[in-house]
Amino acid sequence: MDLVTLDDIRSAADRVGPVVFRTPLVPAWETGLWIKPESLQPVGSFKLRGAVNAVARLDPVARARGVVTHSSGNHGQALAYAARAVGAPCTVVVPQGAPQIKIDKIRAYGAEVVLVPPSERLVEARRVAADTGRTIVPPYDHRDVIAGQGTIGLEIVADLPDVDVVLVPVGGGGLASGVATAVKALRPSTTVLGVEPELAADARDSLAAGEVVVWEVDRTWRTSADGLRTHLSPLTLAHLRARLDGIVTVSEEEIAATVGRLTRDARLVAEPSGAVALAARLFRAAELPAGRTVAVLSGGNVDPAVLASALER
Incomplete structure (x- = not known):
């Protein structure tokens, strides 16, 4: 399978640079x-990194027709933002039950929202694409999306050249695929670990089985980390098998406690999906290598x- 390369990620960095904020490394407590x-x-x-790169790579005719995706919220917001920046129409198919704050933001960026049962999101996105001629830009199963997410890895190594451990959330695997590709190419000795909820540990199972293992929606829907309820694709599994050093899982209690800790002690707001990587460091340190993380x-x-519930813990 044709995997994303460091050169792909460096090219993506040039494309996304004018739009994406180069986030700093913030020292923790x-x-x-x-x-x-x-x-x-x-x-x-x-998600903005992958969406901007994918839209930038479309030819002008395809860009004018517009884009469509399926997303629980963050990729939908990102694609809507990226499409609006170039004047392209955008439709986002959102699973029922997704956080209302994310749905409202997608609409605020000018995209059309189509709500469907969670199991129908991909089918509906394909139907919209067939009816409108719009290009599907999936949340993670796309080389341009993976390359865009990989720009995070470039920045980590540039800002901390002697980094020993990188912890990355895993849902569909696009973020972990891109970050692991960049970090391992630039600093092979660094350990890159994926982190996912215990209640949606399909990536762990997929890596163990050597093939994509799908957890049914009624299982993954139990986790508060709504952005990590998706399963890997053959493309992201191939990247993770080649470049990721392993998977760590965290509990719902640990995720919620980390959301609260980030707000109180780091002054950073995190959604549950965003907090899982730090949760691994806070609660599963014995499972991790030592070093600059x-x-x-x-x-x-x-x-x-x-957020209010997490702060009460």
Whole structure:
């Protein structure tokens, strides 16, 4: 399978640079721990990187027809933002039950929202594409999207050349695929670990089985980390098998506690999906290598009620 390369990611960095915020490494409350706050992006998550790169790579005719995707919220916001920037129409198919704050933001960026049962999101996106001629830009199963997300890895190594451990959330695997590709190419000795909820640990199972393992929606829907309920694709699995050093899982209690800790001690707002990487460092340190560690905070589009609950812990 044709995997994304470091050159692909460097080219993506040139494309996304004018639109994407180059997030800093924020020192945490522990020595040797930094947070990469992608929550500070204009759309509140890392997804903007992949969306901007994918839209920039479309030919002018395809761009004029527009784009469509399926998303629980963050990729939908990112694609809507990227499409609006170039004047392209955008439709986002959103699973029922997604956080209202994310749905409202997608609409605010000018995209049409189509709500469907979670199991029908991909089918509906394909129907819209067939009816309108719009190009599907999937949340993670796309080389241009993976390359865009990989620009995070470039920045981590540039800002902390002697980084020992990088912790990355895993849902569909696009972020982890891109970050692992960049970090391993630039610093092979660095350990790159994916982190996912115990209640949606399909990536762990997929890596163990050597093939994509799909957890049914009624299982993954139990986790508060709504952005991590998706399963890997053959493309992202191939990247993770080649470049990721392993998977760590965290509990719902640990995720919620980390959301609260980030707000109180780092003054950073994280959604549950965005907090899982740091949760691994805080609660599963015995499972991790020692050394200078960066945890990617992938998004901050949190429902106010969820944040309030986390702060009460």
